Amino acid sequence: MKMIEAINVCKSFGAHRVLDNINLVVNKGEVVAVIGPSGSGKSTLLRCFNGLEEIDTGEIIIEGDVFSKKLSKHSRDQITNKRKREISMKLGMVFQHFNLFPHRTVIENIIEAPVTVLGMDKDEAIKRAEELLKKVGLLDKRDSYPSKISGGQKQRVAIARALGMNPDIMLFDEPTSALDPELVGEVQRVISDLAKERMTMLIVTHEMGFASKVANRVIFMDDGKIIEDCTPEKIFSNPDHPRIKTFIEKIAKR
Amino acid sequence: MESYIKYLLDSTIFILEGSVLTVKLYAVTIIFAIPFGIILALMKISRFKTLRYLISFYTWVFRGTPLLLQLFFTYYGLSIIGITLQPFTAAALTFVVNYSAYLTEIYRAGIESIDKGQYEAARALNMDYFQTMRRIILPQVVRRTIPPTCNEAITLVKDTALVVVLGMGDLLRSAKELFSRDFAITPFAIAAVLYLLMTTVIVYFFRKIEDKYSVYE
Numbered sequence: 001m002k003m004i005e006a007i008n009v010c011k012s013f014g015a016h017r018v019l020d021n022i023n024l025v026v027n028k029g030e031v032v033a034v035i036g037p038s039g040s041g042k043s044t045l046l047r048c049f050n051g052l053e054e055i056d057t058g059e060i061i062i063e064g065d066v067f068s069k070k071l072s073k074h075s076r077d078q079i080t081n082k083r084k085r086e087i088s089m090k091l092g093m094v095f096q097h098f099n100l101f102p103h104r105t106v107i108e109n110i111i112e113a114p115v116t117v118l119g120m121d122k123d124e125a126i127k128r129a130e131e132l133l134k135k136v137g138l139l140d141k142r143d144s145y146p147s148k149i150s151g152g153q154k155q156r157v158a159i160a161r162a163l164g165m166n167p168d169i170m171l172f173d174e175p176t177s178a179l180d181p182e183l184v185g186e187v188q189r190v191i192s193d194l195a196k197e198r199m200t201m202l203i204v205t206h207e208m209g210f211a212s213k214v215a216n217r218v219i220f221m222d223d224g225k226i227i228e229d230c231t232p233e234k235i236f237s238n239p240d241h242p243r244i245k246t247f248i249e250k251i252a253k254r
Numbered sequence: 255m256e257s258y259i260k261y262l263l264d265s266t267i268f269i270l271e272g273s274v275l276t277v278k279l280y281a282v283t284i285i286f287a288i289p290f291g292i293i294l295a296l297m298k299i300s301r302f303k304t305l306r307y308l309i310s311f312y313t314w315v316f317r318g319t320p321l322l323l324q325l326f327f328t329y330y331g332l333s334i335i336g337i338t339l340q341p342f343t344a345a346a347l348t349f350v351v352n353y354s355a356y357l358t359e360i361y362r363a364g365i366e367s368i369d370k371g372q373y374e375a376a377r378a379l380n381m382d383y384f385q386t387m388r389r390i391i392l393p394q395v396v397r398r399t400i401p402p403t404c405n406e407a408i409t410l411v412k413d414t415a416l417v418v419v420l421g422m423g424d425l426l427r428s429a430k431e432l433f434s435r436d437f438a439i440t441p442f443a444i445a446a447v448l449y450l451l452m453t454t455v456i457v458y459f460f461r462k463i464e465d466k467y468s469v470y471e
């Protein structure tokens with residue numbers, strides 16, 4: 001089943017073309033690592049899938065529903081904002097800088113959207129949130145404020161918060177890039193657990209080791225284009241493109 | 255000695271009677287100006303260009319002219335074109351409009367200081383504009399703008415003394431009357447103590463809110 005489909009998606013910031021005719025299909029249960037040099041459009045691509053960025057032209061289809069469709073840069077999106085919101089419910093997103101709500105405790109961060117957006121009963125939301133916290137190993141931080149926990153813990157809460165909306169697809173935008181090296185592992189473990197549960201995921205990352213372990217498909221982006229789309233084994237051992245080879249060697253040297 | 259204490263008490267009571275008006279005007283201004291400030295701030299950063307310009311014009315005028323002139327305008331000026339207001343109504347109206355202008359700019363700056371990641375997180379959780387503002391953005395704005403709001407609240411206590419020009423009997427005017435009658439400095443001292451008392455209560459009150467809101471920092 002196609003979970004995400006991008007057809008001829010283009011996007012520019014000013015004169016800079018960030019997404020250059022992207023075509024991509026992500027199937028159910030796939031874990032796709034998106035790698036490539038910075039500025040290659042990885043994050044923008046992710047952000048187009050849940051509407052944080054508007055595409056210039058092309059079409060994005062989420063689980064068979066057209067989420068965004070534009071014929072030209074200055075035409076209106078053919079999908080209404082209301083419809084977009086309904087469709088984007090299927091996606092959860094985790095950000096590089098966590099973006100937890102600082103004025104809410106850990107548990108309040110998680111129940112916020114289920115209660116205000118889905119209208120879930122508060123007691124039920126708390127029960128679910130506690131299960132999610134147990135899953136990411138942070139039940140003891142239930143009533144802490146985000147400022148009182150570490151970066152790795154914040155990111156695990158952010159993952160629990162996104163899961164709280166019961167998404168079918170999870171988008172990770174450089175989930176470990178803002179973390180101290182010793183905290184990276186705990187977040188990667190949580191993501192690996194999700195992969196084992198067959199959650200469909202798109203992960204923008206610079207951690208090549210993690211990408212090769214968790215992903216069953218790797219996409220290499222450069223200059224707004226997808227220049228490789230294959231298995232992790234192939235991309236890390238024998239990439240077709242010399243550009244990819246140089247990039248991976250450069251990263252490995254760090 | 256005993257007679258001085260009696261004089262002190264009588265004078266204080268007389269001045270306190272005048273301060274009823276001061277407190278009333280103060281309360282009306284605070285109660286209306288804070289919510290107005292928040293609403294106008296949201297309008298000032300909205301995507302409607304005309305609305306933004308309109309609000310900018312409003313804050314430009316009311317922050318750029320003396321409050322005293324605005325009082326004259328509302329009370330005396332409007333009466334010339336046939337709108338006659340009671341002194342208290344005119345004063346309250348002017349104070350609310352004037353203070354809302356300052357608070358609008360304070361809250362606007364507060365809203366703009368919130369990290370855009372907060373909006374993105376709310377959006378990614380499918381919260382709509384009102385849910386995002388009410389539940390995520392504004393609570394953080396309130397916390398950040400407590401100190402400047404407290405400043406305005408203190409200034410307001412003292413600005414209320416301007417209503418003397420509309421012939422209203424407020425705290426300061428009562429003191430002035432006693433001074434004229436007795437030619438003694440005591441009434442002014444009492445007035446000063448009463449103003450200090452009020453500002454102290456306000457500062458204390460704001461400190462309490464600040465403590466309550468700062469638990470998350």
